[in-house]
Amino acid sequence: MHRFSHAGRRAAHLTMFTCLLSCVTAIAPRPVAAQGAITSNAFNPALSLILDGKYTNYSRDPRDYQISGVLLGEEAGLPSRGLSLGETELAASANVDDKFYGQVTLSISDNDEKTDLNVEEAFVQTTTLPQGLTARAGKFLSDIGYQNSKHSHTWDFADQPLVYRALLGEQFGDTGVQLKWVAPTALFVELGGEAFRGSEFPASGAGHDGVGAYTAFAHLGGDVGDTHSWRAGVSYLDTDAVNRESTLPSDDIVAFTGQSRVWIADAIWKWADHGNPKTRNFVLQGEYLRRKESGNLATRLATAAYDGTQSGFYVQGVYQFMPRWRAGVRYDRLSADNTVGPLPIATPLSDDRDPSRVTAMVDFSNSEFSRLRLQLADDRSRARSDRQLILQYVFSLGAHGAHQF
Amino acid sequence: MQKIYFLMLLGIVFNVPANAALRIFSCEPEWAALAKEIGNDKVDVTSATTPDQDVHYIQARPSLIAQMRRADLVVCTGADLEVGWLPVLLRQGGNAKVQPGQDGFFDASSAVQLLEVPTSVDRSMGDVHPYGNPHLQLDPHNIAKVAAALAARMEKLDAADASLFQQRSTDFLLRWNQAIDKWTQDGAGLKGMQIVTHHRSYVYLDHWLGLEEIGSLEPKPGIEPTTGHLAQLLDQVKNKHVKAIVRSSYQDSRASDWLSSRTGIKAIVLPHTAGSVPEAKDLFAMFDVIIARLNEANK
Known part of the structure; x- marks a missing residue:
């Protein structure tokens, strides 16, 4: 992700300020035009702001965080201890004209040292291609897997599954193009492929003249009666990394150059009481990811050959037992088989143990627009267990959110 | 082949x-x-x-x-x-x-x-x-x-x-x-009938038949009934002549039943769409049932 230079950061602050001002004006209580009246802002995009804040407590120092068997991307890790602001998200979307739709999601993260403004998504997509085709261009979260394309405010837990954190750097998104096709069948069949710049983890360095990552995915889905629905899929990600840096807890930097390929199998099954998820519903979700990397690792003083296979899965169940209240549990497990040549520093790649994590959460949503969550986890990513507590709020202001499956 | x-x-x-x-x-x-x-x-x-x-x-x-x-x-x-x-x-x-x-x-x-x-x-x-x-x-x-x-x-x-x-x-x-x-003829006696509804989803029915909506079980549209709000509603209906607590088939019955048990007002389900109760299999039957159930509650 971009790190702003000092001047750039000041500019970003300024833009953010003006933006926030105008956005707040746009979503404050406002008069609705009487039927037939046309106002100058009638064509404004749908704007929404996501407010996310946390209190976290860990039994171990989050700055030492690493996962045995993998080198983490710079985005991956734990939120800082104590009170912190998560990602404040500003999203705008609208139809561009009769043939295109556009969407922008900016995320603002603020921590002790700096404020970062990131373009999480900024893409346009077609609405009128024939034969069930949809094309997209810009920056966006890839449609591989199930959890990957979900924005953080829609997650069922306060953090990503361990396998996503370890193998995809929390989640994979980049600048690129996408083509999707939905089959004209009663069974939901969606096939798609993407080509990306290749600058985001697990790719890096925008190899091959800036077209350095490719994906392909297939999703199937449907209903069983009025109360059950499901989706399952397989996905593949093929990337090249050029000097992909990982900072170890010792502050040493290891850079990977080589090929990284990820396979994903995902499945989700949902049940709703009388088909009406508002009262009671249950969601069972699981994904398996496997990544193969081969190339070499460079430290300041040496370079060594590296071949690694890392895999893992998570399975989670979330039950809404009465309106507004949900409870869920999640189990994560990873394993790795790495061959690394001699390096002068120790890396987590040579840790010969299988990380795992057990998470439990309960959340309360006063309305569709507010959610308060308590999450407890026993995280065995490192040699000793880390007990984690997260209290979180996620509020959304402005336009109505999308009810994604 | x-x-x-x-x-x-x-x-x-x-x-x-x-x-x-x-x-x-x-x-x-x-x-x-x-x-x-x-x-x-x-x-x-x-x-x-x-x-x-x-x-x-x-x-x-x-x-x-x-x-x-x-x-x-x-x-x-x-x-x-x-x-x-x-x-x-x-x-x-x-x-x-x-x-x-x-x-x-x-x-x-x-x-x-x-x-x-x-x-x-x-x-x-x-x-x-x-x-x-x-x-x-x-x-x-x-x-x-x-x-x-x-x-x-x-x-x-x-x-x-x-x-x-x-x-x-x-x-x-x-x-x-x-x-x-x-329906208009059969429902003529419903003009001025006081009702409490679960959600603000009956305003067009009120408008057509002249029903008077005293309050909603939901404190705000889309927010599930809370005990505090229901207690307030209980006070509110005491001085009125509310004849029915109306909800749709997809809405939880507990709030209706609670208010009904404390006031003696009938809690009824009105079909909101075709097929929502067994008798309302099509659009004609849906309004037949609406008028019949309201008349029954208004007796």
């Missing part, structure tokens, strides 16, 4: 229709029932929702995306009722014919005058709809207006069956208007 497989594949890829029926994706069962009245066997109608579901809270399920992909005509209430999921289905379905602005997209709310259009909106008011109250199907006059507009749209999309659609819609409207006269 290989040739047959190839042709089958071509059929799948290029969506060769199995029959020529107009394929209609309806957001709600009432519009599915109406489209069936007009199109009979010349339409293939699916409803995205069932009467047991709260239409506000539908997810863009894979099965709905698949239905959207194959539709020739999308018929929805509009007025932001389906704002959480219909735009997602339209974006993911990859179907150019049914995008808003095309002939394949029909918005029922555009055919009627909406009530309760707020002068200002803010989320502190709950899940309010800035374009007005979207539960417009509970005034039979609105059904008639939507029927005429929908029939015209279906005639435009399927020229081969246009005369049939015209004939059937004329016949439907004739029978419907006679039925409205009967």
Whole structure:
């Protein structure tokens, strides 16, 4: 992700300020035009702001965080201890004209040292291609897997599954193009492929003249009666990394150059009481990811050959037992088989143990627009267990959110 | 043999229709029932929702995306009722014919005058709809207006069956208007009847029959009933002559039952769409049941 230079950061602050001002004006209580009246802002995009804040407590120092068997991307890790602001998200979307739709999601993260403004998504997509085709261009979260394309405010837990954190750097998104096709069948069949710049983890360095990552995915889905629905899929990600840096807890930097390929199998099954998820519903979700990397690792003083296979899965169940209240549990497990040549520093790649994590959460949503969550986890990513507590709020202001499956 | 497989594949890829029926994706069962009245066997109608579901809270399920992909005509209430999921289905379905602005997209709310259009909106008011109250199907006059507009749209999309659609819609409207006269007559005694409702989804019924809504079980639209609010409502209804606590089939019965047990006021389920109670199998029966149950409670 971009790190702003000092001047750039000041500019970003300024833009953010003006933006926030105008956005707040746009979503404050406002008069609705009487039927037939046309106002100058009638064509404004749908704007929404996501407010996310946390209190976290860990039994171990989050700055030492690493996962045995993998080198983490710079985005991956734990939120800082104590009170912190998560990602404040500003999203705008609208139809561009009769043939295109556009969407922008900016995320603002603020921590002790700096404020970062990131373009999480900024893409346009077609609405009128024939034969069930949809094309997209810009920056966006890839449609591989199930959890990957979900924005953080829609997650069922306060953090990503361990396998996503370890193998995809929390989640994979980049600048690129996408083509999707939905089959004209009663069974939901969606096939798609993407080509990306290749600058985001697990790719890096925008190899091959800036077209350095490719994906392909297939999703199937449907209903069983009025109360059950499901989706399952397989996905593949093929990337090249050029000097992909990982900072170890010792502050040493290891850079990977080589090929990284990820396979994903995902499945989700949902049940709703009388088909009406508002009262009671249950969601069972699981994904398996496997990544193969081969190339070499460079430290300041040496370079060594590296071949690694890392895999893992998570399975989670979330039950809404009465309106507004949900409870869920999640189990994560990873394993790795790495061959690394001699390096002068120790890396987590040579840790010969299988990380795992057990998470439990309960959340309360006063309305569709507010959610308060308590999450407890026993995280065995490192040699000793880390007990984690997260209290979180996620509020959304402005336009109505999308009810994604 | 290989040739047959190839042709089958071509059929799948290029969506060769199995029959020529107009394929209609309806957001709600009432519009599915109406489209069936007009199109009979010349339409293939699916409803995205069932009467047991709260239409506000539908997810863009894979099965709905698949239905959207194959539709020739999308018929929805509009007025932001389906704002959480219909735009997602339209974006993911990859179907150019049914995008808003095309002939394949029909918005029922555009055919009627909406009530309760707020002068200002803010989320502190709950899940309010800035374009007005979207539960417009509970005034039979609105059904008639939507029927005429929908029939015209279906005639435009399927020229081969246009005369049939015209004939059937004329016949439907004739029978419907006679039925409205009967319901209005049978419901004449309901004018001024005081009711409490679960959600603000009966304003068109109130408007038509002259019912007086004293309060809602929901403290704010879309916010589930709370004990504090129900206690307040209990005080509020004590000095009134409330005859019925009204809810729809998809709404939780506990709040209604609680208030009913403390006040002796009858809690009743009114059909809000075709098929929502066993007796209300079509649109005619739906209003028959509404009038009968209100009259029963008003005795």
